[in-house]
Amino acid sequence: MRILFFGSYHATYSRNEILLRGLQENGVKIIHCNILNTKNIKKKIKLFQKALSTNFDIIFVAFPAGYFSFPLAMCLRLLKRKPIVFDTFISIYNTKINDHKSIKKGSLVANFLREMERFYFSRADIVIADTLAHLKYYSKEFNIPESKFRCIYVGSNDKKYFPVEMEKNGEIFNVLFFGNYIPLQGVPIIFAAAKLLIKNKKIKFTMIGGNDNNEIYQDMRNFSMLNNLENVEIIPFLHEENLILKLREADLLLGIFGKTIKTNLVIPNKVFAGIALQKPVLTLRTQAIQELFKDNHDIILCKTNNPNDLAEKIVKSYKQQSELQKISINGYKTYIALLTPYKIGKDLKEILQNFLYQKIAS
Structure with a gap:
């Protein structure tokens, strides 16, 4: 099988990196x-x-996919008579309107984004979603039959x-x-839980990421200072190799805790990274997370918008x-069973092969 990996994409972004490697390994x-x-423009041509x-x-x-890539892919399909598989991964409409709320729902721009995505979904031969929950959301929101969609997890x-086996550094639980x-991560819930545990000297919170241009980050820095959260260490952005070192030193990794629509639909990279490192992960109980994981078996789940439950x-x-x-x-x-690059690539290859066989048979 030969696949044209097409569009405006970062080959090293985790989603693409895993798909590319997994497909090649298969x-x-x-x-x-x-x-x-x-x-x-000439080089693009x-x-x-x-x-x-x-x-x-x-x-x-x-x-x-961008605004430019998909129409070009449609031209390619017309000229080459080859099917389009569209890896949506993130909905621009859902992210901008429902999650970040940076564009007003029902506005001209919002309606344009919604119709653009609906058009792309309707014109693709297969649309790849990252969870079954996301798949069902896309189908309902954009009025596209579920049969057009397939699920490939991120891994x-x-x-x-x-x-990597790490020596325990003292008695502190990190x-x-x-x-x-971003909103879906529900960072204020984590800081609220840290405040509840401020008297517990054995538990420390390490918060990595964010910058001064981010309003939530600024609010949480101020919250930490106002409440004298000595149990919270705030660390700005780290490059991936340094981040992995920090993850290996941790005793418990946190997932997402937001209350947006998108929170319920995704399994974030941080959850997959945590289990790949063989670290325990604590995250929100969502529709998407329960597609793969079971509470108190291979993950720990907590209630929505509940700092007390998170602290407990x-x-x-x-x-x-x-x-x-x-x-x-x-x-x-x-x-190992479901989410390595090889397994992700194998699952995607089977989806594509089955589609091609059905197309030939019809």
């Missing part, structure tokens, strides 16, 4: 046509012409994220979160570290 030939690499002269079976429109790169302080789960984890270790081992087993 014997799929990848032909890159990445118009992100050039702003020169040359890339398009090169794609026209190349033999491939499928046009895979990679994340992010994690096992060449970067893998277990609870770690990393992220960029953290204390329980600290007190029952032998049980915590069992959960981390089971989480890693789930990762």
